[in-house]
Amino acid sequence: MTLFLKMSLASLAFAALQVVMRAAGDSTLIRRLQERDPKALSEVYDRYGRLVYSIIYRIVRNPSLAEDLVQETFLRIWSRAASFDAEKGAIGTWVLTVARNRAIDHVRSTDGRLQAGAMDLDRLENTSLFAQLGTDALSLDRMRRLQEAFQKLTPTQRQVIDLAYYEGLSQTEMAERLKQPLGTVKTWTRSALKLLRDELAGVAIA
Amino acid sequence: MTCAELSDIYELYALGVAEDDEKIEMEAHIARGCETCRLGLADATALNVGILNLVEIESPPSRLKRRVLASIGVEKPGWGWVWALSAAGLLILSLWLGLQERTRTNELADARNQLMNTQGQRDRLNQALQFLSDPQTQPASFGRGTNAPPRGYVFLHPQMGVLLIASNLPAAGAGKAYEMWVIPKGGTPRPAGLFQSDGRRGLHILSGPIDMAALGTIAVTLEPEAGSAAPTSTPIIVASAS
Ligand SMILES: [Zn+2]
Numbered sequence: 001m002t003l004f005l006k007m008s009l010a011s012l013a014f015a016a017l018q019v020v021m022r023a024a025g026d027s028t029l030i031r032r033l034q035e036r037d038p039k040a041l042s043e044v045y046d047r048y049g050r051l052v053y054s055i056i057y058r059i060v061r062n063p064s065l066a067e068d069l070v071q072e073t074f075l076r077i078w079s080r081a082a083s084f085d086a087e088k089g090a091i092g093t094w095v096l097t098v099a100r101n102r103a104i105d106h107v108r109s110t111d112g113r114l115q116a117g118a119m120d121l122d123r124l125e126n127t128s129l130f131a132q133l134g135t136d137a138l139s140l141d142r143m144r145r146l147q148e149a150f151q152k153l154t155p156t157q158r159q160v161i162d163l164a165y166y167e168g169l170s171q172t173e174m175a176e177r178l179k180q181p182l183g184t185v186k187t188w189t190r191s192a193l194k195l196l197r198d199e200l201a202g203v204a205i206a
Numbered sequence: 207m208t209c210a211e212l213s214d215i216y217e218l219y220a221l222g223v224a225e226d227d228e229k230i231e232m233e234a235h236i237a238r239g240c241e242t243c244r245l246g247l248a249d250a251t252a253l254n255v256g257i258l259n260l261v262e263i264e265s266p267p268s269r270l271k272r273r274v275l276a277s278i279g280v281e282k283p284g285w286g287w288v289w290a291l292s293a294a295g296l297l298i299l300s301l302w303l304g305l306q307e308r309t310r311t312n313e314l315a316d317a318r319n320q321l322m323n324t325q326g327q328r329d330r331l332n333q334a335l336q337f338l339s340d341p342q343t344q345p346a347s348f349g350r351g352t353n354a355p356p357r358g359y360v361f362l363h364p365q366m367g368v369l370l371i372a373s374n375l376p377a378a379g380a381g382k383a384y385e386m387w388v389i390p391k392g393g394t395p396r397p398a399g400l401f402q403s404d405g406r407r408g409l410h411i412l413s414g415p416i417d418m419a420a421l422g423t424i425a426v427t428l429e430p431e432a433g434s435a436a437p438t439s440t441p442i443i444v445a446s447a448s
Contacts, residue, residue, distance in 0.1 A: 038275065038278060038279070041274070041275065041278060042271070045271050049266060049271060049274075051258075051259065054263050054264045055261050058261050058264075066266075067267070067270050070274065071273055071277055074277070074278075075274075075278065092255070093252065093255040096259065097251070097255060100258055101222065142252075142256060143256060143259060143260070146256045146257065150260065161257065164218060164221055165257055165258065168223055169223060170218075170224065171223075190214050193214070193217050197249075197253060200253060200256070
């Protein structure tokens with residue numbers, strides 16, 4: 001099993017470029033989604049479809065299942081757009097979060113891991129949270145910083161990040177999986193997140 | 207816990223992977239309108255999405271966009287888009303074909319052609335497709351349990367009712383049928399129709415308005431062919447309305 005984030009510099013540069021390309025026009029797009037303009041969903045797909053598929057595929061590792069979950073993600077975006085604050089909206093952050101959560105939900109349910117998780121994720125998709133972020137959350141500057149910060153993580157730090165983001169494991173579950181004391185796992189996680197946070201500090205989210 | 211202590215786990219909480227006790231603490235801060243934690247969670251969410259954004263890019267098949275748009279009805283429900291490479295359409299179509307072959311084996315050597323020409327079946331399929339394409343339809347997925355549990359979708363619509371599509375669903379067996387149940391919040395299960403599986407998939411539609419606000423759960427049990435007034439076995443499918 002690949003536990004580490006595979007990040008070739010080329011793919012990172014490409015991802016960062018994609019972010020710039022889709023930076024503008026979120027609030028209009030959200031308003032059109034709320035007005036039930038199907039072309040707006042088509043645009044959301046054009047902007048984020050590849051990333052949504054990539055994130056889901058990274059989690060489920062199965063192309064046809066990934067397609068099912070991409071469809072589910074966009075259906076959810078379509079059916080819940082009404083609750084989004086079009087003035088401030090950072091629709092990309094919401095879309096990517098919904099995508100990750102759909103895939104994690106699926107993995108958890110097939111693992112037989114507790115159903116309560118599904119409700120958690122649902123609540124964490126509350127759109128008001130994303131409305132506060134502004135559209136620069138995925139700015140090129142931030143992405144470049146984050147990319148550099150990632151290079152500084154140790155293999156164990158990357159491993160715990162990977163388990164939390166792409167396998168949806170809690171620290172207790174990580175400790176079991178890695179056969180390490182909980183305290184050790186917590187230290188790795190805390191230090192990894194602190195490093196990433198600190199590197200981003202100073203790059204403001206508008 | 208203090209805000210400072212919680213600040214270590216903002217990202218984990220936003221990912222839904224915080225420990226239960228931490229979740230409770232975190233939610234207490236949110237509930238009392240703690241500004242520090244609110245801002246901290248917003249930053250954490252931005253960091254989380256930034257990390258997801260660094261994923262290695264894979265290319266989805268180009269048909270996926272058509273499928274996504276078809277599912278919200280960009281292309282009008284009808285034969286045109288059934289035959290487009292919509293996986294959802296093909297799934298429904300193939301399982302419907304499967305059901306027909308199962309119940310009318312003798313007549314249906316050329317089932318596909320006949321189906322396309324039979325008004326009743328066309329209506330049924332169109333009904334399912336319309337269901338999937340209406341913006342008021344709310345998906346709820348299910349699929350938990352151990353080895354190869356049934357997987358699929360339940361769609362809810364205030365006027366059209368409930369559409370259930372299950373894959374990985376074994377044939378019910380001689381003298382048996384699957385029965386769907388609509389369970390209101392805090393209420394007892396109400397029978398919502400019988401259906402069969404073709405050995406892999408099952409499709410069922412409960413037509414008519416449903417009270418979305420009162421709806422708690424959709425469940426499916428294995429019952430005698432004639433159906434039961436109340437479930438007599440453990441549900442094999444449980445989908446919660448969100
Ligand atoms: Zn606080």
